[in-house]
Amino acid sequence: MKKIAIVDYGLGNIFSIKQALKNCGVEPLVTESAREISQSDGILLPGVGAFNEAMKRLKSTQLDQVLIEQSQKGKPLLGVCLGLQLLFSKSHEFGEHLGLGLIEGEVIKFPETFAGAKLNTPFIGWNKLHINASQLDNPLIKGLTETDKFYFVHSYHAKPYDETCVIASCNYLEYNYPAIVQKNNICGIQGHPEKSAEQGLLFYKNWLNSI
């Protein structure tokens, strides 16, 4: 069985992610141990809350270095929600803070208005995926269609410098933002697959199958 490590640094709905992965047929290890994370076949980085607080916790336990080393060795790493945002170079949430820097880009707040409409935050709700035309064959989104919705809760979103990283995006009213990103073995999803019903489980299965 594949060994999946869910990084436990005190933030994020680990219970639900664990249940979802179990439902996909793996028995994930919830761990803060550098050794266990290093010995895994794939790493899932969860996260709920503020960017800076999350980075502080990862740094204080030196898990940031473990994640950087492991992903540079080619180990599959999936960031979920805030976990996706942490993959990027920096965030503008409550000041400017450096992230793990595994994907070049920034994390920015939704604009207050776009195309004449107010974008209240946090955005909480189900949103449709718009799959990038060049990514239709990407195994990560196999079986997912444009009508499948994912559950999102966020006020900030990632903006990769290299837009080819964007596998799928969503619209908040008419404002388009990246929802699934990937750079080689590193990927992230802004929504919560563990809370996105069957299509969310399918996304996790796809990721597990890619390992």
Next chain:
Amino acid sequence: MNRFIRLIPRLDIKGPNLVKGIQLEGLRVLGNPDLFAKEYYRAGACELFYMDVVASLYERNSLVSMISNIAQDIFIPITVGGGLRSLEDIQKVLNNGADKVALNTAVIRRPQLISEASNKFGSSTIVVCIEAIRQPDGKYLAFIDNGREHTGVDVFQWAKEAENLGAGEIVITAVDREGSGSGFDVELVGRVSDLVKVPVVAHGGASSVDDIVQLVQQTNVNGVAVASIFHYDLITKINTLQQTKSEGNTRFLQENRAFQKIKPVSLSAVVEELKKYNIVCRSV
């Protein structure tokens, strides 16, 4: 353009049972909550909202094991409320499968708990519930302990304060409409959802699809919490009573009575009907 709305079945829990009252009182047993939860998940509910309706009185929430069980089968957000008093209470519920917690009594007594909790768990995890009762002079005042106790707090000022303190979402219950099937309090919901930037969920009074459509078209509401319409539909279709756990008032259920003002409709039928008005929920 489509309007996205979160359709949220609300499950009021007393002991082991799903119950339903009128104006939060006169609780009737409707059966095993797991059966309702699984059916709503299958039918396309956007989230589930569990409320331990006697917890606040007893100052404890007894939903922990129920939630950790159901969260193994249900992969949509679950909000849990009732009797949560401290950061430790919140942590316990979140560690057992809840995604969000709903706070009322504790935060009216000590508003600072909102900011402490949102700092610790993230504001999107903290839902503030406001139980509003319209006064004879037209004012709306907030109540606690499941609509039983008067606080003198103005609903609109409180909603704004809760947002400023870090609430990620506000659920506004029109207590006098709750369980009555007399329609949402559109004025109340409209005013609260114009006042705050965080998402507002309306609860109390839905008797039909028309009520939901009317509310969504006339306000900026972000979600609706619905109980009676869906519960009364389901009890006519499946045997929801768990023989061993039939404490409380089960006569309503055994006599197969319906409530005349409420038009029971299945959740999936509501989702389909809303689509005709360009109101979109989670697709299934």
